[in-house]
Amino acid sequence: MNLILLDDNDFIDDHRVRLSDRRFDHITGLLGKDLGDHLRTGRINGLMGQGVIEAIDSTGLTLTVHLDQQPPAPLAVTLLLALPRPKMLRRLLRGITSMGVKSLYLINSYRVDKSYWSSPLLHPGKMREQLCLGLEQGCDTVLPQVHLCPRFRPFVEDELPGISSSTINLVAHPGGDDGAFPYQPQVPACLAVGPEGGFIPYEIEKLKQADFGAVHFGERILTVETVVPALLSRFVR
Amino acid sequence: MNLILLDDNDFIDDHRVRLSDRRFDHITGLLGKDLGDHLRTGRINGLMGQGVIEAIDSTGLTLTVHLDQQPPAPLAVTLLLALPRPKMLRRLLRGITSMGVKSLYLINSYRVDKSYWSSPLLHPGKMREQLCLGLEQGCDTVLPQVHLCPRFRPFVEDELPGISSSTINLVAHPGGDDGAFPYQPQVPACLAVGPEGGFIPYEIEKLKQADFGAVHFGERILTVETVVPALLSRFVR
Numbered sequence: 001m002n003l004i005l006l007d008d009n010d011f012i013d014d015h016r017v018r019l020s021d022r023r024f025d026h027i028t029g030l031l032g033k034d035l036g037d038h039l040r041t042g043r044i045n046g047l048m049g050q051g052v053i054e055a056i057d058s059t060g061l062t063l064t065v066h067l068d069q070q071p072p073a074p075l076a077v078t079l080l081l082a083l084p085r086p087k088m089l090r091r092l093l094r095g096i097t098s099m100g101v102k103s104l105y106l107i108n109s110y111r112v113d114k115s116y117w118s119s120p121l122l123h124p125g126k127m128r129e130q131l132c133l134g135l136e137q138g139c140d141t142v143l144p145q146v147h148l149c150p151r152f153r154p155f156v157e158d159e160l161p162g163i164s165s166s167t168i169n170l171v172a173h174p175g176g177d178d179g180a181f182p183y184q185p186q187v188p189a190c191l192a193v194g195p196e197g198g199f200i201p202y203e204i205e206k207l208k209q210a211d212f213g214a215v216h217f218g219e220r221i222l223t224v225e226t227v228v229p230a231l232l233s234r235f236v237r
Numbered sequence: 238m239n240l241i242l243l244d245d246n247d248f249i250d251d252h253r254v255r256l257s258d259r260r261f262d263h264i265t266g267l268l269g270k271d272l273g274d275h276l277r278t279g280r281i282n283g284l285m286g287q288g289v290i291e292a293i294d295s296t297g298l299t300l301t302v303h304l305d306q307q308p309p310a311p312l313a314v315t316l317l318l319a320l321p322r323p324k325m326l327r328r329l330l331r332g333i334t335s336m337g338v339k340s341l342y343l344i345n346s347y348r349v350d351k352s353y354w355s356s357p358l359l360h361p362g363k364m365r366e367q368l369c370l371g372l373e374q375g376c377d378t379v380l381p382q383v384h385l386c387p388r389f390r391p392f393v394e395d396e397l398p399g400i401s402s403s404t405i406n407l408v409a410h411p412g413g414d415d416g417a418f419p420y421q422p423q424v425p426a427c428l429a430v431g432p433e434g435g436f437i438p439y440e441i442e443k444l445k446q447a448d449f450g451a452v453h454f455g456e457r458i459l460t461v462e463t464v465v466p467a468l469l470s471r472f473v474r
Contacts, residue, residue: 002458072455091462095460098457098458098460098463099457099463100455139456217473218473220375220377221376222335223332223374225328225332226332226466229459229463229464230469233466233467233468234471236455236467237455
């Protein structure tokens with residue numbers, strides 16, 4: 001937790017928050033902070049700044065906050081990700097958010113196990129927990145927008161043109177015939193990453209028709225969990 | 238498992254192997270392969286090629302193998318990594334190996350929990366299991382060399398000069414004052430990554446004295462698990 005992330009509900013007046021949940025435990029326990037100490041804080045979808053501990057008791061603490069800094073610039077990438085298995089999705093949501101992605105489309109693919117679409121992790125509240133952990137890690141306040149797209153073809157044909165009309169569009173595909181993944185891709189970009197085992201040829205064809213270049217990333221085949229931060233890295237300015 | 242990785246013990250003669258362990262289950266179960274089917278295979282620290290299933294019974298299968306291809310070129314990065322907690326190390330060993338790292342130094346740092354050094358995962362046999370999983374994922378045969386360096390200062394003063402004398406040397410450090418992490422760093426390179434919470438100033442100073450540039454990677458603070466594939470990505474050709 002590199003940033004204490006504050007929700008509207010935490011505010012007891014314009015400049016003070018009361019924390020009594022895991023953030024309280026983290027601040028007093030792991031960080032070992034005490035009265036008068038400063039903490040990096042930020043308000044969800046708002047500004048960042050400092051918080052000062054003005055009161056602590058056994059059930060919680062009160063921070064006086066002064067928020068006057070903009071959060072870091074978003075990573076200029078819209079990410080389309082074939083829905084991974086829940087355990088991996090949980091880590092990916094945190095990782096992607098910590099790297100600054102603000103727009104994530106979880107899409108279907110032939111090789112996505114149907115059961116993944118009924119994972120409790122896809123409930124908005126559960127997802128938000130993971131996104132907040134990612135913001136706390138990356139020191140950011142702006143929640144990503146996550147869209148669930150459980151039908152591949154209607155998504156690619158009907159929704160994708162509106163999403164990717166003004167971006168550079170790339171699909172990472174082992175053996176992709178549109179060259180190697182660029183080092184400093186143009187931005188804003190829209191990046192599609194398939195499931196373990198990859199997109200099937202039909203899906204690659206549909207993405208190509210939607211103006212996506214199929215690019216490879218070296219000779220090796222990587223897991224989704226490894227390749228997502230690796231690909232996003234190329235966009236980090 | 239994108240490659241069936243063979244050990245010397247698997248060979249029953251020069252061109253045939255007998256498999257009866259998890260590889261057998263994987264080939265007949267998950268991959269659904271049968272008599273006469275071809276499989277991508279490779280011999281640990283040797284060549285890669287094809288295997289053909291010539292016999293299957295209830296306890297195992299026999300492959301005839303024809304190995305005539307070189308494994309992919311190594312990633313030209315020596316990685317120094319502050320020892321992570323075991324659960325994360327397990328995933329990192331696989332991920333790093335799948336990306337082609339061939340030389341890994343697990344080093345100490347002030348913020349490395351001492352208990353991590355007694356993890357069973359550091360036993361050579363256990364470590365090799367994870368490295369083999371990484372090779373099977375990345376389609377490679379060459380096992381990385383992993384070195385355990387439980388004392389920071391003797392390592393940096395006595396061993397590191399011999400390791401890093403002919404490489405470009407970078408330590409990833411939030412707020413590092415030697416500029417941003419490069420897009421296509423020169424290779425061969427030696428890359429140091431600290432623990433969660435980062436190297437302490439003394440450690441950064443020692444690495445700088447050993448000719449390491451302290452470079453930052455964007456404004457955000459990432460977990461080791463996210464930042465390692467992200468940084469290695471910049472070296473993927």
